[in-house]
Amino acid sequence: METFKKLQQYYMPFKKYFLMSLFFVVIVTGITVLYPIILQITIDNVVLEEQYGLIPYLAGGFILVMIIKGIANFIQQYLGDLFGVSSVYRLRDGLYTKLQRLSFTYYDNARTGDLMSRLTMDVEGFKFFLAAGLKELIRIILLIVISLSVMFYYSIPLALVTMAAMPFLAVVVYKFDKKVHPAFRAIRKSLGRLNTRIQENVSGINTVKSLSKEDFEIERFTVNNQEYREKNIKTSNIWANYFPFMELIGNICMVALLIFGGYLVIDGNLSVGKLIAFFSLVNYILGPLMQLGFIVNQFSQAKASGERLLEILEAEEDVQEKDHALIPNSIKGHVTFENVTFKYVEGDEVALKNISFDAPPGKVIGLIGATGSGKTSITQLMTRFYEPQAGNVLIDNKPSSDYNIKALRKHIGFVLQESFLFSTSIRDNIAYGNPTASIDDIIAAAKRAQAHSFIMEMPNGYETMLGERGMGLSGGQKQRIAIARAILIDPSILILDDATSAVDMETEFRIQKALNEVMKGRTTFIIAHRISSLKHADEILVLENGEIVERGTHDQLLDNAGPYQRIYDIQYQDKQAIMNTVK
Structure with a gap:
């Protein structure tokens, strides 16, 4: 029950609905056990003793309890569903809130399809047990206890014979749970992989079709689909193996009841009506005990779903916010990096190594370098998408970790290379x-x-x-x-991450002209592969393998005859080659 204890904050606020539902479950269960008693009275008193005057009273009483049972059934069903739906609403809200708070580190390793599966299928699986399974488990226990009480009242020896089958059924149910829970967890994981495959294929359909990889994608989907099928078949086999044992034990119990009960009737220690009532009461015990397999099935699915949901809810938020974080109404936009070292995953190569620079308010900083050189990593640390392993990132001479995350990001405008x-x-x-x-x-x-x-x-x-x-x-x-x-x-800080890479040269020129006005008074960071986008920067940082290898203005860097000069020559030669081709 550890999984359910960890998730209790999402369903305990609505416990009143559950408790009210249980009250009506008790009424429904009590009325259900009245049926065999009415049957016993009808046989022993009306039929055998010929007290036919009792018929109108029995019939009227039977109709009355049926009406009460119908009303109670409706109320308990409604309140049970209200409990489940309300709990899951709170749970889904908590999951979505948690996903918004998790840093990029979590999403770097997460798969969209799997997350979608958790927020839909797993949440629904957990809801079904809360709304119906848990209540059904309590109903079964109540039905068994009340039925046994009546049976012991009728005949203690015959009741003891009936109870002899219960330990065997309990052992079977216990072993069933031990095998079925891992099987359902495997199903949930397999479904997550299947959903991921579908999501990736739909998102990348242009790439798939442009490279004629439809057959390849069908094969990959078939592998995941086959895996999901095999996991379900394995679970079905577990159920198919255990259910016959439950039914066999129940049938043996009925045969024992017939033999021993018949002997008691012949011996005069039990009436015919009570023996017939016993058969109904035994079904109220053995039937629910065998239904425990279904409840265990639901419980295992809910537990597996709950464990997957807890993996999200308990995921570490590595970008933490201080209790009394600063919430500035405005910032000047002064950005400073002091010996910053950063890696995305512990054990991987560093993305940034000992990065230091100072960007006063209103200055334009250009970042250039090969793919993977660390350009985007600098801007992502600035906005606290990640935390550095060493060094300090300062905003207006205060550590960025001192700021309220939302308040800080409201002052930073971010334009990504792939605009969403x-x-x-x-x-x-x-x-x-x-x-x-x-x-x-x-x-x-x-x-x-x-x-x-x-x-x-x-x-x-x-x-x-x-x-x-x-x-x-x-x-x-x-x-x-x-x-x-x-x-x-x-924004006070504007970050353009290759923001004009998808426009033609003429549009880029017009955007740059407009941005020159926009960038006035703002600290601007421009990540670009085209030198034409960086020529006007106050300072250009040239990065290689996570380190700043050159810095200066466009003219200064050209005079250095270093990496920047080489990039410039390559781009100029490419441009010259195109012009010669046109000629």
């Missing part, structure tokens, strides 16, 4: 970071990002709805909307 747009209107996408912005401010930001003209050509202008991930727009159009989104929050 939501499946909503263009207006909402631009205003995502500043939802209270007026339409005039949104249009002004779009104009600065050179996006206004193509937006006005869309069917509904700024109210045009976009497809998933901005489908329907070109890469350059998506980047310009992302730039407008960053401009609209009026």
Whole structure:
């Protein structure tokens, strides 16, 4: 029960619904046990003793208890579902909140499909046990206890014979649980891998089709699908092996009841009505005991689901916020790195090594280097997406860890190389970071990002709805909307991570011209592969293998005849070659 104890904060606030539901479960169970008693009275008193005057009373009483049972059944079902749905609402909310708080380190190792499986299938599996399985378990226990009490009242010897089968059933159920729980956990993991395969294929369908890899993807999906099928078959085999044993023990018990009960009737120690009632009561015991297999099945699924949910809820938040973190109304944008060393995963090579630089407010810092040289890592430490292993990142001469994370990021505008747009209107996408912005401010930001003209050509202008991930727009159009989104929050620090890589040279020139106005008074970091995007920077940092190997202005670096000069020559030669080809 350790898993359920750890998750109790999500269902205990709604325990009143569960307890009220249990009250009506007791009523329903008590009325259920009345049926054999009414049957016994009918046989022994009405039929055998010919007291036919009791029939109207028995019939009326039977109808009354049926009505009461129907009402109680409805209420207990409704309250049970209310308990499960309310608990899962709180649980799903907690999971989603936790996912928002986890740093990039967690997502670097997580798979989208598996996370989706946990937030849907595993949450629903846990809900089903809370809403129905747990209540059913208590109903079974109540039914067995009440039925046994009546049986002992009728005949102690016959009741003891009936109870003889229970230890055997308990052993079978225990062994069943020991085998079925690992099997269900394996099913959940396999389903997560299957969902991941589907998610990756749908997300990358353009790549799949452009490389004609449909058959390859079908084969990979078939492998995962086959694995999921085999896990389910294995679980079914476990169930198929244990259920016959449960049924055999139950049948042996019924035969023993018939033989010994018949002997007691012949000997005059038990009435016919009580013997017949005994058969009904035994079914109320053996049936629920065999149903324990189903309950164990549900419990094992819920436990496996709960364990997978706890893996998210208990995941370490490696980017921690101090209790009394600073919440500044504004920041100047002074960024300083002091001997910063950083690696993404412990044991991997360092992404940054002893990085030091100072970016005063309003300065433009260019970052250039080969892929994997550490350019993006610098900006991700600045925004506290990750924490450095050594050194300090200072914002306005205070450690970035002193700031409230949300408050800090509100002053940083981030435009990524691959711009993500939501499946909503263009207006909402631009205003995502500043939802209270007026339409005039949104249009002004779009104009600065050179996006206004193509937006006005869309069917509904700024109210045009976009497809998933901005489908329907070109890469350059998506980047310009992302730039407008960053401009609209009026950041003190602006980070452009290869933000103009998907636009043509003419559009890049117009965006750079607009950004020159936007960057005034802001500390700006420009990550680019094109030197043309960095020429105007106040300082350019050239990175290789996580270290700064050169720094200076564009002209200074060209005079150094170092790595920057080589990059410049390569790009210039490529440009010259293209021009010669055109000629």
